[in-house]
Amino acid sequence: KNEVEQSPQNLTAQEGEFITINCSYSVGISALHWLQQHPGGGIVSLFMLSSGKKKHGRLIATINIQEKHSSLHITASHPRDSAVYICAVTPFGNEKLTFGTGTRLTIIP
Amino acid sequence: KAGVTQTPRYLIKTRGQQVTLSCSPISGHRSVSWYQQTPGQGLQFLFEYFSETQRNKGNFPGRFSGRQFSNSRSEMNVSTLELGDSALYLCASSLDGTGYNQPQHFGDGTRLSIL
Numbered sequence: 001k002n003e004v005e006q007s008p009q010n011l012t013a014q015e016g017e018f019i020t021i022n023c024s025y026s027v028g029i030s031a032l033h034w035l036q037q038h039p040g041g042g043i044v045s046l047f048m049l050s051s052g053k054k055k056h057g058r059l060i061a062t063i064n065i066q067e068k069h070s071s072l073h074i075t076a077s078h079p080r081d082s083a084v085y086i087c088a089v090t091p092f093g094n095e096k097l098t099f100g101t102g103t104r105l106t107i108i109p
Numbered sequence: 110k111a112g113v114t115q116t117p118r119y120l121i122k123t124r125g126q127q128v129t130l131s132c133s134p135i136s137g138h139r140s141v142s143w144y145q146q147t148p149g150q151g152l153q154f155l156f157e158y159f160s161e162t163q164r165n166k167g168n169f170p171g172r173f174s175g176r177q178f179s180n181s182r183s184e185m186n187v188s189t190l191e192l193g194d195s196a197l198y199l200c201a202s203s204l205d206g207t208g209y210n211q212p213q214h215f216g217d218g219t220r221l222s223i224l
Contacts, residue, residue, distance in 0.1 A: 033212075033213065035215075040217070041146075041197050041199070041217055041218040041220065042215065042216070042217040042218065043199060043201075043215035043218075044215070045212045045213050045214065045215070048211070048212050086152065088152070095157075095164075095165055096154045096157070096165050096167060097142075097144075097152075097154055097213070098154070099151055099152040099153070100151075101151050102151065
């Protein structure tokens with residue numbers, strides 16, 4: 001079983017819809033990262049959080065440390081949001097990023 | 110401010126050869142990490158360098174090695190290439206290397222194909 005599990009693996013939605021991507025992890029962590037990867041490979045770090053909630057534009061990330069769960073929300077989704085979203089964690093005592101397998105999001109105009 | 114620069118963007122090699130990839134971090138960043146991304150295994154951590162020293166290492170064979178120079182630029186080397194080494198190799202830099210509780214700034218990657 002992977003230490004970081006994401007759901008869904010694939011998600012297709014209409015433009016304007018509210019999107020939620022989930023991440024569950026099985027180890028104690030010091031931080032959780034949400035990353036975005038567009039076709040071509042480049043990765044952008046969207047959020048790094050260890051508690052609570054962060055917001056940047058139409059993107060919101062939340063984390064529940066007790067439940068070992070995080071969600072990434074996109075409001076008013078747009079075709080340019082189409083990408084692979086990857087959750088990664090920094091386990092306690094092991095300063096190496098451990099990645100989920102990613103969620104492929106496609107927003108249809 | 111320039112981002113993380115990786116060179117080359119694409120590379121084709123044959124089995125048994127060796128390859129060197131380069132990564133220039135954001136100016137002022139002292140930590141550089143390397144990752145391998147394949148369709149089967151996803152993203153996996155290779156190693157991290159800080160102040161010219163390897164500080165963390167993932168579970169890869171000794172054919173994978175790296176180094177960091179005094180200007181924080183980093184190289185990774187893969188010797189005796191195998192077909193399974195075909196992957197996107199990404200590097201990321203962060204400010205002062207106080208662990209991974211800092212945003213990682215990624216380059217666009219080097220896509221390595223082994224024939």
